[in-house]
Amino acid sequence: MSDELISKKEVLDLTGISYGQLYRWKRKSLIPEDWFVRKSTFTGQETFFPKEKILERVDKIQKMKDSLSLDELADLFSLNASNLKLTKESLIAKGIASEPVMNIFLETQEELNEFNYHEILKLYILSILLESGDIHIEEGKMLLQLLSDHQSILQQPKAVICFIRKLGMSSCLISVNGEQVLLEKGTKVAATLSLEHCAEELKSKLV
Amino acid sequence: MNMKTLGNLIINGVGSSNGGSFEKVGLNGKGTVNSDIECKRFHCNGTATIHGNVKTEKGKISGAAKIHGAVKAESFVINGSADISEAVSCQNLEVAGRSTIGGSVKCEVIVVNGKVTIEGDCEAEVFRAEGTFSVDGLLNAETIDIKLFGDSKAKEIGGRKIKVTQHRETLLKLIKSIFPLKLEADLIEGDDIELEGTAALVVRGKNVKIGKNCEIGLVEYSGVYECAAEAEVKELRKI
Numbered sequence: 001m002s003d004e005l006i007s008k009k010e011v012l013d014l015t016g017i018s019y020g021q022l023y024r025w026k027r028k029s030l031i032p033e034d035w036f037v038r039k040s041t042f043t044g045q046e047t048f049f050p051k052e053k054i055l056e057r058v059d060k061i062q063k064m065k066d067s068l069s070l071d072e073l074a075d076l077f078s079l080n081a082s083n084l085k086l087t088k089e090s091l092i093a094k095g096i097a098s099e100p101v102m103n104i105f106l107e108t109q110e111e112l113n114e115f116n117y118h119e120i121l122k123l124y125i126l127s128i129l130l131e132s133g134d135i136h137i138e139e140g141k142m143l144l145q146l147l148s149d150h151q152s153i154l155q156q157p158k159a160v161i162c163f164i165r166k167l168g169m170s171s172c173l174i175s176v177n178g179e180q181v182l183l184e185k186g187t188k189v190a191a192t193l194s195l196e197h198c199a200e201e202l203k204s205k206l207v
Numbered sequence: 208m209n210m211k212t213l214g215n216l217i218i219n220g221v222g223s224s225n226g227g228s229f230e231k232v233g234l235n236g237k238g239t240v241n242s243d244i245e246c247k248r249f250h251c252n253g254t255a256t257i258h259g260n261v262k263t264e265k266g267k268i269s270g271a272a273k274i275h276g277a278v279k280a281e282s283f284v285i286n287g288s289a290d291i292s293e294a295v296s297c298q299n300l301e302v303a304g305r306s307t308i309g310g311s312v313k314c315e316v317i318v319v320n321g322k323v324t325i326e327g328d329c330e331a332e333v334f335r336a337e338g339t340f341s342v343d344g345l346l347n348a349e350t351i352d353i354k355l356f357g358d359s360k361a362k363e364i365g366g367r368k369i370k371v372t373q374h375r376e377t378l379l380k381l382i383k384s385i386f387p388l389k390l391e392a393d394l395i396e397g398d399d400i401e402l403e404g405t406a407a408l409v410v411r412g413k414n415v416k417i418g419k420n421c422e423i424g425l426v427e428y429s430g431v432y433e434c435a436a437e438a439e440v441k442e443l444r445k446i
Contacts, residue, residue, distance in 0.1 A: 008396075009411070009427075009446075018413060020367030020398040023347050027330045045393065 005037060005048040006055070015058045028070045030061055032157070085114045094205055096120065097127040104130070104137055108144045118154050122147050124202045125161065125193065134191035135163055139170050146172055156195065163190040216246070226259055234272075243276070251287075260293075268304075277310065285321075294327065302338070311344065322357070329361075337374075351397075353390060355404050360391040369397040369412075373404040373420065389420075 012019065025031050037048045064073060088106075091097055097105065105123050115123065122144060129135045129143065143161070153159050158178040164171055166187040175181055183189065215231040216224055218238035226242035233248075234240075234255040243259035249266035260276035266283045277293035284301045294310030303320040311327030319336040328344035339357030346361040351369045353359070371390055390405045400410060403418035410423050413430040417423060421438040429446045 013446075018367075018398045019365060019396045019411065020349070023365040023396070024349060024367065026365075027332075027347055027349075 004051040005039075006051040008047045008049070011049060011054055011058065014055065015062070017058060017062070024070070025061060028074045030070065030074055031057060085116060086120060087114055091115060091120065091123065096202065096205055097123050098131070101127045101130050104140060105144065108141055108148075118151060121154055121199060121202060124205075125195075125198055128198065129163070129191055129193065132191070135170075135172075139163060139172065139190075142170075143172050146174065150174065154195070157199075159195040161191075161193045161195065163192075164188065165190050213246075216240075216244075226257075232263075234270075249280075317348075334366075355390055358389055358391070362392065363394045363396075364392050365394075365396045367397060368399045369395060370399075370401045371403055371405050372401075373418075 006014075008022070011017075012022065022031075026033075026036075031049075031054070035049050035054060037050070038045055039048055040046075061073060086094075088102060092099060092102060102123070105126055109119075125147070126140050126144060130137070130140050135143070143163075147153065153174055153176065156176055158176070160175045160178045162173050162175065162181060164173070164183065164187050166184075170190065173181070178194065213228055213230040215233070216227075216229045217231070217233045218224065218236060219233075220236040221238075222236070223239040223241065226240045226244045229244065229246040231248045232244055232246045232250065234251045234253060236253045238251075238253065238255045240255070240257045240259065243262070244257065245262045247264045249261060249263040251268045251270050251272045253270045255268075255270065255272045257272070257274045257276065260279070261274055262279045263283075264281045266278070266280045267286070268284070268289045269286045271288045272290070274289065274291045276291075278291055278295045278297070280297040282299040282301075283295070283297045285304050285306045287304045289304070289306040290309075291306065292309040294312070295308050296313040298315045299318075300312065300314045300316070301318045301320070302323045305322045307324045307326075309326050312325050312329045312331070314331045316333045317329070317331045317335070319334075319338045319340050322339040323341075325340070325342045325344070329342045329346045329348075331348040333350045333352075334346065334348035335352045336359065337354045337356055340359045340361070342361040345363045345365060347364075348366045349368070351364065351366045353371045355371065355373050390402075392405070392407045393409070395402070395405070395407050395410045396412060398413045400412040400414065401416045401418065402410070402421050402423075404420040406422045408424040409427070410417075410425070411427040413428065414432075415426055415428040416431075416433040417426065417438045417440060418435045419437040421435075421440070423438070423440045425442045425444070426432070426440050427444045427446055432443070432445070434440055
């Protein structure tokens with residue numbers, strides 16, 4: 001992801017929102033605090049944002065704000081959402097996981113009738129990785145084990161999941177703050193996945 | 208909170224408690240609470256020191272209170288003096304006395320009639336001040352209505368409607384005209400901005416109206432701009 005920054009003024013110009021809206025969204029935590037990057041310029045301090053992220057977020061908010069209240073939107077963007085409960089059938093119907101992926105997921109769990117948010121997120125991560133063909137079933141199970149052992153990681157927006165392979169052996173790891181991971185030469189990264197990205201995608205599917 | 212009725216914690220005189228959950232907490236003499244309190248009503252009339260967080264539906268501080276922790280309340284009124292070391296979040300916050308808040312403040316409605324110092328950010332839907340305030344971070348509210356009664360400052364102010372007016376009083380008019388009251392800010396951004404007696408480096412907005420006794424470094428506007436004759440604006444840009 002590029003680290004290109006965009007000034008607040010440019011954001012308003014490009015998207016047509018007003019200062020009032022921007023501040024309101026900030027208040028409602030629709031725009032995370034750590035996107036506000038302060039830098040000094042010749043006119044004093046100015047606020048900048050990560051370009052891609054902010055434009056995507058503003059676009060999403062503008063599209064969805066007619067059908068949802070700002071508080072609901074805030075729930076949607078924050079990672080530790082809601083008292084969500086969904087059944088297996090509705091998850092398949094919403095296209096969060098296909099039937100085979102669901103079965104793989106259920107193999108590793110005890111009997112599960114309703115999925116809460118964390119389980120849905122785990123399922124969705126599994127589904128993305130399996131469907132893309134980046135990992136195989138055994139690796140998928142390894143991933144689920146890792147995610148179950150470190151449940152709290154699901155609320156870390158910056159976490160990144162990485163799959164690595166060397167000489168046919170595979171392993172997976174999670175970098176909590178999304179730092180760069182350096183690998184030895186013979187190791188190949190099979191897949192990486194940002195949790196925040198995943199969670200947002202998931203949420204737009206859930207709505 | 209569970210259904211069974213909770214007891215009250217009343218300290219009249221010198222006393223201390225280890226905190227807990229109560230129906231009503233009244234600290235009337237010199238009370239010390241050594242951990243978190245959760246209660247429906249919180250009243251402090253004397254000198255109180257709380258080493259922990261306070262969570263209540265309705266709280267009122269009329270004496271002097273020191274809270275070494277955070278405050279969470281539906282409605283919270285400070286008439287005396289309060290030192291709160293961490294964040295405050297409530298529906299309605301009213302400060303008529305003096306208070307210092309070490310963390311950030313998040314409320315629906317904040318009314319300041321006395322003096323308040325906030326070391327973090329301040330977020331509200333409505334921020335109304337008729338006293339003195341100082342915000343070290345960002346003052347962010349949908350509607351900001353400030354009547355200047357004393358020197359106030361905020362690092363940044365952002366919102367939809369921002370209105371700053373100078374109080375007109377006859378008695379102290381002379382002194383006030385020599386040392387006019389000021390609101391100081393680095394940056395003010397909003398949709399509708401009306402300023403009086405404000406010193407700011409940058410003001411950005413859609414409709415900007417600069418009134419008397421203002422000293423503004425740079426004004427950027429996209430809609431309507433008005434400026435009083437007594438105001439000083441160094442640079443003006445239409446976007």
